[in-house]
Amino acid sequence: MSTKVENIKNYLESKNVKPTYHRIMIMKYLEDSKEHPTAEKIYEDVVKTIPTISKTTVYNTLKVFVEEGIVEELNIAGTTTHYDLSKQDHDHFLCLECGRIYDISPEESLGRNCVDTIEGNKVDEVKCYYKGICKECLEKDN
Amino acid sequence: MSTKVENIKNYLESKNVKPTYHRIMIMKYLEDSKEHPTAEKIYEDVVKTIPTISKTTVYNTLKVFVEEGIVEELNIAGTTTHYDLSKQDHDHFLCLECGRIYDISPEESLGRNCVDTIEGNKVDEVKCYYKGICKECLEKDN
DNA sequence: TTTTGATTTGTAATGAGTACAAAAGTAGAA
């Protein structure tokens, strides 16, 4: 509710991003989303609330969010980029059957054994992606 | 040399891939390549040896290789897929300055703490990607 | 040689993402 929008506003400001209506709505969408939506999916859903929004604005906004460390890009699927709020660091699992992307809890995440240097190279980010068949699909298949 | 081509031939046959001239040449290119080339790069170089080869054949061949587990796709760069022979499992490091992709030795690779199940999901593959500034660029920058 | 199936080729199409310039919005100065 209104409190939430207020929170998002403050959060964006704290990250040096001017909290426009579009940006707030996209941020809100990401916070409510349990999934890891693509730009296309974000557009499809947000356009229901803001019928005049353009796809370019979605891309622009995501770009700003990524630059400010608010959002992180997932390239687990190969074809399309998925987006995730940069909260606690965690790995991701892609189900090759249903296509869903699951969060791996930080405790189980390999990427958490994060190094800042590997073989002489300075590491700024680590991404660990798992692929296979998810729990739900395994059960359904039996 | 000829021994090598003979080896590749046998290897492809052992993987149930008919060892055509094109496939052998692409395989040879991958074996000689220290880098992690894109389909485009492979085409550019292989077309020097086989002037009539088409880009589609490169894509087709890589697809077959991936299906048979001969080659692995790297989606570390976001935009383009890079290809790597599936030898010993290892992680990769992308330098954000020079764009090169480095191998991480298997011993240092996080992905080798490989699990076959994570949080109830069946894991078929794990990919760990590091991004940052490579050793060479770090030295050059000083 | 004929037949059959696999491979290769060229071209057209797809689809995610970007470039760019015009339009609209915002906020402060005068």
Next chain:
DNA sequence: TTCTACTTTTGTACTCATTACAAATCAAAA
């Protein structure tokens, strides 16, 4: 308020990696 400068948003055109598809070529067996 009006003017001005700057930022954001929009629509459209474009790029570029990859795929679809059908025709041509090749290979190997009968």
